[in-house]
Every structure is written in structure tokens, then in C-alpha cells.
Amino acid sequence: MALRHAVLAALLEGDGSGSGGEYSGYQLAKAFDIGVANFWHALPQQLYAELTKLEKEGLVAGRQVVQETRPNKRLFRVTEAGLAELEAFAATPSKPSFIRDDLLVKVQAADCVDTGPLIEQLEERASVAEAKIELFGKLLRKMRGELDEAEFLRRGERIGPYLTCLRGLALEQENKEWGLRVAAVLRERRAVHAER
Template sequence: MALRNAILAALLDGESSGYDLAKEFDASVANFWMATPQQLYRELDRMTAEGLIETRVVQQERRPNKRLHSLTEVGHAALHEFVASESKPTAIRDELMVRVQSMQTVDAPAVRVAVEEKREWAVAKLARYERLRSRLLAGRTEQAYLEEAERVGPYLTLMRGISFEQENIRWSEFALAVIDRRISAQV
């Protein structure tokens, strides 16, 4: 999937600045697509040139002018084409898994630190996703939200992110217990 498709999907909620898109990517889209602000801004420029989005400049007095982006008909059509296209299986590339796969007894303490960092990161992301879920639900039950919301895709992807981080925590705790036993056996 190209970054442009994730941007097109984010713009379904309406006009947005690059800064706000970057914040949204960090808060919600990051559970399935990562992009740096620099990548995002470069892609916004390309998408404007290709007619997928239109950009208008809002004059601001005490700050730099703000560029607001919105979908064009061509952008909507491109997004619909992407949604209807065949999906490819996801390939996982995780540097930590290479470290774990390669771990020898002498490496166990260093790998343990890396796994603990992954667990801490997952705990923090899970908390952020749970706060976002509470905001989306806005006091409604999940069932009520799913029946009433105009778009349920953001909620479904958020739930996938929650499940992913819960599994990262579960696996990290399992791996830490195994590594701790290996380290204790060597002492």
C-alpha cells in the first residue's frame, strides 16, 4: 500500500493541514501505517500535483500560512479503486525478531533490554489507543457506535491496533520470562 492511500483515507474526514494529518497519523493511523512528517509533506505535494487532492492556503497573521488539503473527485476515485483492488499478504519486518532469533546465551541480557523496551512501548501505545477508543465511543456502547457512526473503518483499524499491542505485551512478557530463566541458569 502506498502512503498516498493512507492519506486519502485520512482525508475522508474532511479538510486537514499537513500538521494535523501528521498528528492523526501518530495518534490513530500509526497502528497500521507509519510515516514521518517529511514523507507526509512530500507525498502531499505529489498528490496535489497529480490532482488527487486540492490545497488551499489560509493566511495567518502571527504564524506561517496554513495549507489545508482536501480530496478531489480524482482522489475519491483513486481511493475507491484502491479499496476494490486485491489485497496482498502483509510481510512483517521486525528488527527485534532478528535479534531474538539470533540470540545466544551471551546476548541474552542485551536482548532482554530490547524486549523490555518493546513491552514498554506497547503498553504506552495501548494506553493511547484506549484513550482514542474512549473518545470515539463518546460514552456510547461499542454496539451503539457501530450502528450509529457514519464511518466504522477508523474504529475497526483502531481495534486491530489494540489487539496488536495486547499481543505484543503478551509475547514480550512470555519472552522476558524465558530469557530471565536462561540468564538465571547461567549464573
């Protein structure tokens, strides 16, 4: 997967309908941070550069919006060519994902390093995960509105963002549980070794 596909997918949410609304670069960066960041990380500068490339390739169209009290802005939407690009991407087989996490490397070496700082990092990871769990819960409730989850998944207009948000929620719940469990194990082992 390339950043281009993540940007195109995020732009589909521009008006909330998934029918190809518009986003400014700033709005895209905010949407990326909340939703797409579950599966793809990019800095705002990378997003702006990608929008420029996509516009040159005809996969997005941009238009200038003149504002009287603020600087002018450009709004972008996915073109038919951009939708075709996403269609081709969706049909391409996906590779299995893998974990690449420096915290796991540190835990792997836990028997040979001071675990005090590691315990702090694990607890911090769990704390960050807790905040994301709360955010995902709010997003999921907002997306489904008055419907319960089962009804929304059966009849909702746009379930793609909801389903990816569910994956982000599950990941953060696992991060929290694992971080707290490993921190507790390492803390208990430190206490046992201190008694010797």
C-alpha cells in the first residue's frame, strides 16, 4: 500500500457521506490523525505533498476557496480516476501484516536490562491506549448515531470507516491489556529479585 491510497480513502469522507466530498489539506490532516492513523501514519507535510502529486496525476481535483477574514484555502475531492485507482487497489491481494515495535525489542531484552524504565514505558503505552480507546468509543457512537451497532452494521450508509475504527479500538484494547500485564510481571520480578 502506498500513502496515495490512504489519502484517497480519507478524502472519500470529506463530507461525511463517502460520496467524494471535499477536504482542505488541514481537514485531511485532522481526519488522518483521528481515523486513518489506525492503519497508516503520515506527517501533515507528507499529506500536503501527496495531495499535490495526486492532483498532478488527476486522481484528485482541487479548487481555490477565497475567504475574506482568513487566508484562502484549497479543497480537494477524489476524481473518477481516483476512484478507479482505489478500485484497482481494493482488488489487489493484501500482504499479511507484521509488528515492528521498539517496545517489544526492549521487552525481549528484559532479562538483561534495568526494567524500571521499561515498566514506565509500558505503563505510558497503556495510558496512551486508554485515551485512544475513549476516542474510538466516541467516534463509533458518533458514526452510528441513534442505531445500535448491529443495526448500524446491517443498514448504515458508510461502514468502512466504522469497521476500521473497530480494528483500531481492538488494537488499543490489546495494547492496554498487554502493557499493564507485562508491567505487572516485571514489577513483581523486580520485587522477587530485590528480596534475594
